[in-house]
Amino acid sequence: MSHPFRTALVVETQKLRASRVVLAASVLVLVGISVLVGAMTAAAEAGNEQILSQLGTLADGGGWERFWGVSAQVTSAAGLLCFGVVLAWVVGREFADGTITGLFAITVPKATIALAKLASRWRGAQWSQSGSPHPWW
Amino acid sequence: MVELRLSARGLRRVFPGGAGVHGVDLDVGAGQVHALVGLNGAGKTTLMRLVLGMLQPDAGTVRIGGRDVSRADAMTWRRVGHLIDQALIYPELDVTTNLALAALLHGVNAEALPATIERALVDLDVGRYSDVRARVLSSGNRQRVGLAGVLAHDPDLIVVDEPTNALDPAAVIRLRDLLRERADRGAGVLVSSHHLDEVARIADRISVMNNGRLIGTLNPGGVDLERAFFTLIHADDVKPST
Numbered sequence: 001m002s003h004p005f006r007t008a009l010v011v012e013t014q015k016l017r018a019s020r021v022v023l024a025a026s027v028l029v030l031v032g033i034s035v036l037v038g039a040m041t042a043a044a045e046a047g048n049e050q051i052l053s054q055l056g057t058l059a060d061g062g063g064w065e066r067f068w069g070v071s072a073q074v075t076s077a078a079g080l081l082c083f084g085v086v087l088a089w090v091v092g093r094e095f096a097d098g099t100i101t102g103l104f105a106i107t108v109p110k111a112t113i114a115l116a117k118l119a120s121r122w123r124g125a126q127w128s129q130s131g132s133p134h135p136w137w
Numbered sequence: 138m139v140e141l142r143l144s145a146r147g148l149r150r151v152f153p154g155g156a157g158v159h160g161v162d163l164d165v166g167a168g169q170v171h172a173l174v175g176l177n178g179a180g181k182t183t184l185m186r187l188v189l190g191m192l193q194p195d196a197g198t199v200r201i202g203g204r205d206v207s208r209a210d211a212m213t214w215r216r217v218g219h220l221i222d223q224a225l226i227y228p229e230l231d232v233t234t235n236l237a238l239a240a241l242l243h244g245v246n247a248e249a250l251p252a253t254i255e256r257a258l259v260d261l262d263v264g265r266y267s268d269v270r271a272r273v274l275s276s277g278n279r280q281r282v283g284l285a286g287v288l289a290h291d292p293d294l295i296v297v298d299e300p301t302n303a304l305d306p307a308a309v310i311r312l313r314d315l316l317r318e319r320a321d322r323g324a325g326v327l328v329s330s331h332h333l334d335e336v337a338r339i340a341d342r343i344s345v346m347n348n349g350r351l352i353g354t355l356n357p358g359g360v361d362l363e364r365a366f367f368t369l370i371h372a373d374d375v376k377p378s379t
Contacts, residue, residue: 002246004211011238018229102225105189105296107211107244 004108008116011108012090016120021089029082036074041067090117139166141203142294142325148187148197151349158183159349160197165294165325170316172336173329174355174366175346181329184346185221185298188327201294215244218292220300224283228272232263232282235271239286257289260315261308276303284312288319295319295326301335313339333362347373 016022043051044059044066052059058069091114094100103113143165151157158180165171173181186192188199190206199206204213225242226235236254245253258264261281271279280303287297295316301309317339320326330336336343336357343355345366352373355365 002241002244007241011241014230014234014238015227018227018234020229097228098223099225099227101186101191101221101223102219102239103242104191105214105217105219106242107214108242 004112005116008108008113009119012113012116012120016090019089021093022086025082025085025089029078033071033074033078036078037067037071040070040074044070087118090120139168141165142167142169142201143188143296143327144200145184145188146198148184148199149195150183150187150192151195156180156183157349158187158194161349161351163188163327163344163351165327167293167323167325168320169341170320170326170328170339172340172343172357173327173346174331174333174336174343175329176370179346180349181346182221182298183349185219185296185327185329189217189219189221189296191221211244215290216293217296218243218287218290218294219296220283220287221296221298224280225286226271226279226283229270231268231270232258232274233267235282236286236289240289243290243292245290253289257285260288260311261285262311277305277308280304281308284315288315292319293324295324295328297327298329299331300328301330301332309335333366337362345369 040051040055044055045062055066055070055073058066058073061069094103103110141164143163145161145163148158148161148163151159156178161180161184163171163184173184175181183192187194187197188201188206190199190209201209201213202216204210206213225239227238230238233254236257237250240250240253240257241247258267261284263278263281263285266274266278266282271282274282280300284297284300287295297316300312300316304312313335316326316328320339320341328336328340333343333355337355337359340357343357343362344351345353345355347370350373353369355362355369359365
């Protein structure tokens with residue numbers, strides 16, 4: 001019998017990779033960040049006072065320095081939002097789809113499954129670059 | 138003496154309003170199909186949730202393979218297959234992957250996975266859907282896949298709640314044969330159903346549940362089970378509460 005965390009990670013990664021919700025959230029976040037950063041940088045360049053006051057110390061800079069500063073600000077807020085949405089989904093879907101009863105009375109404890117849900121995003125990204133060594137492993 | 142796959146003693150769980158399970162003793166032996174029958178709300182599903190550790194009892198104990206459920210480890214759960222309410226099926230995954238994940242979660246090794254999946258596909262006759270995403274399957278075929286996942290790891294104890302829901306007559310017969318075959322090979326089976334004639338064909342013991350208690354048994358080989366069932370229910374309903 002395999003290690004419970006390894007098993008849970010394989011299961012959660014498979015679910016995450018096949019999920020349209022995660023794909024849609026990722027695309028929306030990427031597009032949203034690009035639009036927001038572009039719009040804020042352009043508005044700052046045009047001298048929009050409301051945007052400049054929101055940017056704080058970044059408003060004093062210009063060019064790439066301001067662009068990267070705005071990008072970091074927007075990405076951190078959007079990343080947190082995306083993480084929250086995906087986390088709520090990966091847990092909530094077990095209840096919405098009625099699969100939660102199937103996660104009882106199995107060899108993997110529920111706390112381990114919860115941990116694997118958090119870890120699966122990193123593992124999924126790793127596999128998408130290198131490929132899984134086994135179809136389910 | 139028959140080895141007990143499942144044993145519950147004095148099991149009680151009462152919900153606000155009084156519904157629930159009120160002191161149930163239940164045994165499922167190796168090689169035995171034990172059927173639970175009762176009206177809606179009798180407490181069959183609650184009882185099954187309690188024996189699988191999905192609900193904490195207010196009182197009483199449950200032992201699976203001799204081990205207390207509250208301290209059950211992975212080796213204990215490795216020997217259990219269950220389907221309560223919804224099957225463990227993810228709509229975005231194809232049938233093969235769903236079966237693979239169910240087998241992994243029940244302790245099947247990666248090396249044994251291909252053979253396990255192949256057997257599960259054949260057992261419930263879902264091989265033609267192996268590459269199909271579960272979301273496009275009919276509810277009957279989803280139920281077949283769910284049951285395939287329950288039986289794939291060859292459990293010693295099978296707990297299934299209304300397993301014939303949404304199944305066509307051919308699948309009902311196939312499932313009946315599978316449960317009987319698993320029991321004949323030594324598994325203990327606890328199955329709930331509303332269909333008396335259906336359970337009579339496979340059960341070694343039929344327990345009748347009413348208002349959260351086991352109130353009697355029916356003879357699987359008896360005639361007019363329906364009359365015997367309602368006689369028990371009526372006698373229990375008119376009995377003064379103690």
